[in-house]
Amino acid sequence: MPTAIIDGIATYYETAGSGPPLLMFSPGGFNATLDNWRTQGQYRRLNLLGQLTERYTCITFDRRESGRSGGRVERLGWSDYAAQGRGLLDELGIERAHLMGGCVGCSIVTTFAVAYPDTAAGMVLFSPAGGPRYRMLQQDRFARHLAHVAEHGLAQVVALAQAVDKSFSQDPRVGPWSTVIRRDPEFAQRYAQWDPRRYTAVVTGMSRVLFDRDTVPGAEPEDLMLLNIPSLIVPGQDASHATSAARYLQECLPGNEYWDVPVSGQTEDTAAGRVLTFLDAIAF
Template sequence: MTTPTDLPTMQETTYDVDGKKIFVAETGDGPPVVMLHGGGPGASGVSNYVRNIARLAERYRVIVPDMPGYGRSSKGVDGADPFGYLSGLIRGLLDELGLEKVHLVGNSYGGACALRLALDAPHRVDRMLLMGPAGAGTTRAVPTRGMKSLLSYYTGDGPSRLKLETFIRNYLVFNAASVPDSAIEDRYQASIDPEVIASPPAKLPSGPGALRTLWKSDFTRDPRLSRLSVPTLVLWGAEDKVNRPSGARMLADRMPNCDLYLVANTGHWVQFERADLFNRICSDFLAGHR
């Protein structure tokens, strides 16, 4: 299994997109693949895909941004339409990179961004692979315990290493021992950046526009979904405690060109827990082998 020490040398660049700074690490040659990370506390692009980048870079140009609100990118996210805001900035990043069309890989929060981008601008997306994406019917039931843990990280008594470790080991993965202590410590340090604490990127909407925001964030209510012809593969951990696995069937039932793979004994972080399986399936799917 790929480990952090297997990461190749990556070119690091910060782009100005509509007045926001978007940090990008990239490596490899071939068709461009943009990998969008999840929204847990302390997340970042490279840390999210640390077990996948080297393998995919054997066949692809792998482009890994820090999502707006995270890592070395500008902080703050438009809470009225977060996925639309993220999608717009990532589309602007593609313009800055001079890329008309790319493959998209998105995990959780990043999966929701990828799906929104494909709905808004399908001509910019070649193939799309989603892992436990947010927005797949999540507004129709009480949030999972994992989602509550994520969204409450900055509330109450504020962030702590214990709260983060509880979220990662109890909810993010199926096998708690698969996540090294060093990864938790790195994410904790990133999560207490004063700019992030001042404006947490992932939080429940509130106020008079909250219901409208939740509605916009549920892709299964979007009529464009049934017309989206972008070849899509959804990978979902059967033991996902953050986004319910039932969301996988909701997407597959509505999207006309969507394959579904439910991964046994796996939580929300498929690309990390089942890296060898993910790397093989992802590489082949993006090459057109279904």
């Protein structure tokens, strides 16, 4: 099991294929595991990873607090997730890579590009998460978790997380550290001993920092406008991946390529080909 320790947190990752490196930030909300590229929704249908590995070295990983990666109770922002990706490239000795995000991974990709522009060769932003309904859903999820904490306490959150096999996205009561609680008994013990008031402040701040707008969260629009990194935007078309979110990125990112094809037209035969055509045209 390949694991890198990044900022004191274990990161589970895999590499597949050959060619220039492509660092892939997984879809899946608060269950953003590398397996989602193969098993979740449209990504399973499109077989993107299977086709991309034919020409690129695809680096996939479980985002911190997801799957087999570790975590730490702290107020998380997009920059923390971006730093995990940068740390993984450093661990692998890679100075420059293409970036690809699916769903919420697009927010991390744009944050990464702003923070480490010399490291990003190109960006693929596939079905970016965003829109007013998305913001409302995420903020409600945090509120429901904190209501459960207020009523039952953190020890009961640990007991619930260990009793059910659900992520924060599936059952808000278990909170954003549920997978780490299940995997790491020492972490679970420390988590249960947190002062409830301090914990509430951490989670409240996390909700505000992560989901502060009705467009694509992550990098500020003014920073996006200053980027000089080739980008391909592929729109989504539902409540959590509003087409308006993709259009927002189109408006903010200079010189981008916008694949103006509805989700119904994004197929296994067309989607990977469009991504590969974009990546192949970038001088690496």
